[in-house]
Amino acid sequence: MDVIEMAHKQNESLEESKLRGTGDISVRNLAANGPGNISSKDMILRADQIDLKNLDAQLDKHLSRVWSRNVESQRPTEAWEIDPSKLEIRYLVAQGTYGTIYRGTYDGKDVAVKLLDWGEDGSATVAETAALRASFKQEVAVWQKLDHPNVTSFVGASMGTSNLKIPSGNPTEGYTTLPSRACCVVLEFLPGGTLKNYLFRNRNKKLPFKVVIQLALQLARGLNYLHSKNIVHRDVKAENMLLDSSRNLKIADFGVARVEAQNPSDMTGETGTLNYMAPEVLDGKPYNRKCDVYSFGICLWETYCCDLPYMNLSFSEISSAVVRHHLRPDIPRCCPSSLANVMKKCWDGNPDRRPNMDEVVRLLEAIDTRKGGGMIPEVTELSHSSIVSNESPELPSWVKFLGEKNGDDDDDFELPSLAYWIENYKVDSQDLDVKSIVNNIVDSDVDKVSRILKGRFDSDVDVFRALKGCKIDLNESLVGQVLRRFSCEWKPAYGFFQWAKLEKRFSHTPDLYNLMVDNLGKTKKFDLMWELVEEMSKLEGYLSMVTISKVMRRYGKSAKYDDAINVFKNLPKYRMEMDVNALNILLDSLVKGGSVEHAENVYKEYKDCIAPSLNTFNILVHGWSKSRQIIKAKTSMNEMRSHGVAPDAITYTSLIEAYCHEKDFRNVDAMLEEMRRKNCPPNIITYTVVMNAYGKAKETSKALEIYEKMKQDGCVPDSSYYSSLINILGKAGRLEDSREVFEDMGKQGVAPDAYTYNTMITVAAHLSREEEALKLLYEMEKNQLKPSIDTYVPLLKMCCRLDRMKVLSFLLTHMFKNDVSMDLGIYALLIRGLCRNGKPQHACSIFEELVQRGFLPAHVTYMKLVEELKKKGLLKEKDRVEELMLQAKQQNTSDSSSSNV
Template identity: 45%
Template sequence: MLPRHQNFNLISRLRTGLSTHKSLCTITNSPNLPASLKTYDTQNPSATSWLDQDIVFPSLASWVEAHKLGGDSSKVVRHSLGEKPDADVDKIDKILEQRYPTPDYVVQALNECGVNGLSDLVSQVLKRFSNDWIPAFGVFIWAKSQTGYRHPPELCNAMVDILGKSKEFKLMWELVEEMNRASEYVTLDTMTKIMRRLAKAGQYDDAIDVFRSIQRFGVSRDTMAMNALMDLLVKEKSVEHARKVLVEFKDCIPCNSHTYNVLIFGYCICRKSEEAQKIMDEMKKDGHYPDVISYTSLIEAYCWEKDFCKVDAVLEEMQEKGCNPNATTYSIIVRALGKARKIGEALEVYEKMKGNSCLPNTSFYSSFILVLSKAGRFEDATKIFDDMAKQGVGLDVLTYKTMISSACVHQKEKLALKLLWRMKEDSLKPDIRTYTPLLKMFCKKKRMKLLSFLLEHMLKNDTKIDLGIYSILVQGLCKSGKLKEACFYFEEMVSKGIVPKNFIHRMLLKKLEENGMAEDQERIEKLSASILNMS
């Protein structure tokens, strides 16, 4: 295997191929790619890129056809081939397919199912119903009533998070008080989940109040806890409340570099680079000096503004201060240059990295693959992806997500599915953003069997089918003329207590009216009242 630094050679050769063309953004395949890149897969047949091989995974033959998705293509089957079904989980799943008005009704139904509550079983159910608090809390209460069973702290924290996500704050606090009576059950993780859910609901002051009283639950009100609060406030779009926390507690709780970096990042994502610079100045006065995280946040702000002169200025300042940029810094710059259609400059970033002895990491390669793909150089993007594994650079979920998304954009359905299968071989679990481009493509192509398979694949990977996914399904199926299926997923969404966006509701009704589907239109219109009540 070649040393990782030789990855630079591949990019340098790509850059050579690019430099001979006037319009970099319209190139679909570089005729000047080095011969080694064009022929490396034929010089040694045994080393052929797996991306170029015929698809032979338990493929559509075993992945889809064996699902026996015959009649109703809108239904999601319950078992994936090659995965041993958990009889108890499936039994509970079947019970929870019914809609129950309260958790007590769920408990009553489960008491008659003959299944014993175990932590692994409860954990799987909570993951699958993390967006639906009634069945989740019902299972939680039912399991707790089983003789000899006691929920471990991590499951209690998961339930606290689900209740907080559903804005069932009264029940959430009752559970926390119960946990507090159990020794060592309430931790900083518990309190962070509470503060995050309050902040996500816009209750920023309540989140800060939780921090003020955190010691009552046996959790230290220290630097780590304060940083956690400030971080979640920033991520929930209230950097000013995070600043308020620092002002209030600065004199009694020591600050560290991370404390200031949270604020710098917060102001940068709000496009307030001047405020971020003020925090950096305050950071220096307090005896802490900007590090690579501080500077990278500032660089990202300037990249959003497409002010690459200021980006260069920050890089120069870093060099003067002896603070070398890392691969994440360069990844941000490459993505920004790609969005600005400065492909040549994006490739030159490699030379800067080499000069600073900074090796590309997975994040950097993912950014570069995305830039090449969006520039119309999909074949080159696949060569970079394939070369990563050969050079010993680990592939992660982000890399696969980027390649799958690129394959879908370029209508490479077979390759996209091959990549999804390869993730399983590499013991990587797809996340919701991995599935999104595939769902959109299958909706557009009216591939109902593949769509059903994909949703089942998500279920078995405990990926939450949330508002975003349902919106993609209903919108995509409407545009493709699959209105029966669109109605199915719209009704399922509402039945789970998820409030659809207004434009999704209007789009579906309009399409039903245009196609003379009066009965379906009437049924969907009847859901309007329940939707209004839910919102």
């Protein structure tokens, strides 16, 4: 009877129906006749023709399922186990030999989810299943203890998880579920993708030598850490290395990793990927951690060449050639010998001659990656023909009109090369309405909240009411994003903050409290800010010098110097020490707020009870230099010497900057010489300041000569230096030269950062090169560099100047999606820009939105708009603007700093 029952279950597994007998109880007959059509004759079996060995195996596999479920129901919960209810699996990322990788979220954080079969498909015996699970538990137990910046962070795991909703490979199929329980490993998600894909993208231009060494060092340090924990990865390859958004490398995929055996003969068998396998592994001999060193050598070659090893050989040819003929990848002649030697040491055929990973790290750290010029344009090579003149107000050739032409068609255009990107933001050029832009963005919980918060509110209580019934899952990331989006609007930000705390019972972290404190200080709601600070003081561990520094800096920027000083004096009230660190924060806040005089007075008051530091004096010297009071700056410099503190490069650079403001280059050169005499050579910041000064003085040739002086002092250009050079060339009208410097930065081992992109965008926008400017913004997004207000200001000015209403709408949408809040300055910029270009009717909608958001327009902005409306004869609009201004004044008068929530 057991045999017939197993035959009826043939749909569960093909193995269970492979019974050999003459009774025709076969898969073929069952499929043809169906179990209900089997006759009693068919069910007569000859005992001597039943495969008893196969039957025993099948019974053993069924017992495995029952056994595992009983054991799993009784076992205690492990410390590393996740809560499956908090896991959301979104979409498939990759499939491999040892599992399937999905993108998802766990407890609101981006994660990668690796799913493996749990051994309940009947293919494993009880013993095999037990061994599988014991091995997995051991691997996870080791992995959870790993903590290194070059190893992928472990979030948690789950053994035998059931009822997971797994997205199907076909988007139209929705979700599917694993046929049985699964093993689930949750890791941090790294958005930069695999090292293999990064190398493939750079296969044509290759990587700068400095980048090669950086990536190699990160991999070497990660492997050295694993080996220090007696862990052998056994599958080191570019595909198993991941990059974060800053191009930091992290080792991933520990599917075949294991703790190194004390007896080398315990570790045998082909494990890994053929192209990267060490000869001893390919040959089936015992091996140890040195197999990882060999694989690292192959990865090092691959990173330098941006190519795959042994491309023209089959797997069998590779295996034979590596083991018997000592085949290794060809090292290019241009490869520096220092790097080539590391490769050769690592892939030595004798494991005992290969270095340990700690030695590899030292070898790589000793390599000098500094490169000389080659990218700095020579003065004689830059022709006057490269100067870009102002372009015609007519649309350039790359503009494509949408629909039929009419009188206002110059407002509606599309960049062919960027059209798909702009269209994804669903902008509408018919009316420049900031509120409608937000209403069209509803993709996530953040956007749902944003749509509500973009309404008009008389108080934070109204915000609280508007959010009632809003069904969203709150987490730290979401709350932080909303607070940043509305950082310039205290009512929606504070109302949301309180709603999340009181209505949703969400526990704000210290970072979120600090962000809200900063927002209230930015909008000058100081009473509310202090209420929040007092609340933080009652929560253990919440109030810190981070909070206090934000308060002091906001007072400083608002010219409330006495209030900032009182915060410092009241530190003991909050059980904080009035030490030199707190003093320096106060002095810096006062100086950056525009009052070095107040900073000097505070210093004199406390210098006898708080020993000043080098930073203390540097802040004062910088303050006096910035206000162009060189004599007082030198007095502060003498004061620091009297305290036994020697001036450093920052001190001298502040004085040099003061002379630069005066265009006193004779004294600049004298200070540079003094720095060298005092054994305090100028650094890259010093030279960048001097080069900027020459650029502002329109002495471009002198600015370019700075590079030679830098080389003499051994200074290596950084991203700030290149950005300044780009800015100088751009302002001289030499956009092509700016672009050449920008594109060559990577070859010199210096990656362009957000500041560099902002500089390039400013140059292109200033020269009305709109396609170039928008392409740069697109590149920033692709390279995962976060734009700031400085990114958008030149673009917005350009669009106002060139009547690009559709692109203006797109940019406002792009700003909002990137959590860049519109402050009073941006609104004023748009109003002035549109008025200047004869479009006061568009400026009216901006003005109305400005008032409705709770801002009080500057009188000069208001008068400019009224005058332009008069000139155009738009009297109805003029009356509306006057009415709005009166409303804004009344609103500002009645608007108190206290909250009613």
